[in-house]
Amino acid sequence: MEDIKLSQAAVPGATAAPHPAKRAARRHKPAFTPARLGIYAFLVTAAIVFLVPLYVMVTTSLKTMDEIRLGNLFALPMHLTVAPWVSAWTEACTGLACNGIRVGFINSVKIVIPSTILSIFFGALNGYALSFWRTKAANILFGILLMGAFIPLQVMIYPMVRVLATVHLFSSLPGIVIIHTVFGMPIMTLMFRNYYATIPGELFKAARIDGGGFFRIFLQLMLPMSTPIIIVAIIMQVTGIWNDFILGLVFAGQDNLPMTVQLNNIINTTTGERLYNVNMAATILTSAVPLLIYLISGRWFVRGIASGAVKG
Structure with a gap:
């Protein structure tokens, strides 16, 4: 027995078993400190x-x-x-028209889906190029893109109005989709670049040795490995674009106003009695999509962040 104790003491890093009194103290640690x-x-x-x-x-x-x-x-x-909910969806007046907030819902869906897909695709493409196909000016280009994430939107509204008006896309659905894509690219590029920085470079080199080109490696190797960060990007873009007000108000046009703008029109319509129950129902309907996204995909959002969304 003494030999066993001596051998345990001689082993580097070996520790003796805790005293029974200490174990009892741990078990009886107060639950509420x-x-x-x-x-x-x-x-x-x-x-x-x-x-x-x-x-x-x-x-x-x-x-x-x-x-x-x-x-x-x-x-x-x-x-x-539930009459206020039915009225908010089908009958509430958004100015002169009284078609409810459902029109804004349809417009928001038309804006969100292509804007989210395009901004994530180009952000992933930029992050991939800046991570694995680096040129001498890669850091300068990345810095310029990163600056776009911190410039206030209000500063760039008027120049973008002039540009879209020149190409005849102002106050149109393609115009507002382009606007959301452009404004979403800087943060998407940052996220994907930092995520791809965590991927071992040997995988990219092996794909290059096997004859993979720029887009083949991106589509067949990088994108399938980017599921965690893509989920984070989808949540961020869908909620951000859905909740947008000022860009939709300026660039969407009268026929494509998103749900947030329609909600503002319902609440600020002052013809007759102010229906607070209808206003509250319309507000909840407008915020239902982002709320459901966070409730359903919240755990995937946390997993995506932990998998490298903010690394690098």
């Missing part, structure tokens, strides 16, 4: 701050106007009604 209670208090407070407005919006949208006039803001509906 002051630090943990402080964290829970902060989390509960933050949840209340964020959820109370949503609660008010949902309950107000399910009330009749007679009940809303009573002034009980936090009270539950006495008589549930």
Whole structure:
């Protein structure tokens, strides 16, 4: 027995088993320490701050106007009604037209899908080129693209209006798609470049030895390996483009106004009585798509970030 103890002591890095009293102390460690209670208090407070407005919006949208006039803001509906939701979707006035917010939903879908696909594709292509096909001016080009991610949109609105008007794309669906693609490329390029920087260069060299060209390596090797960062990019672009207001207002045109602009028109329409229940229902409908995306794909977003979205 003594030989065994000596041999254990001679092994580098070997540690003795913890004393039974120490193990008991660990087992009986208090579940609620002051630090943990402080964290829970902060989390509960933050949840209340964020959820109370949503609660008010949902309950107000399910009330009749007679009940809303009573002034009980936090009270539950006495008589549930979905009529405000139906009216917001099909009948609410967005200015002179009273076709509901569904028109804006269709326009937002038409804008979001091509804008997301194009911005992610060109961002991935730029990141791939800047990571594996580096030239002497690669760092300068990357710096110029990166500057675009930090320039305020308002600075570039007027020049972009002039450019699109010159090529006859102003106030059109292709025009607003081009705008979102251009403004989304800098951050997409940054994300994909940093992600591709984590991929071993030997894979690219092996593909080059096998005769792979620029686009073949990109389409058959890099894109299939980019699933985590593509998911992050989709979430960011869809939510960002869907929630956009100023670009849609300026560049989309009267026939392609997105849902956010239509929501603003519904709330600011002052003909007759202001229907707060309809306004709340329209607001929830407008924010439903980004909310559902975060609820459904939140874990994939975290995985994508952890897989290299912010590395490099």
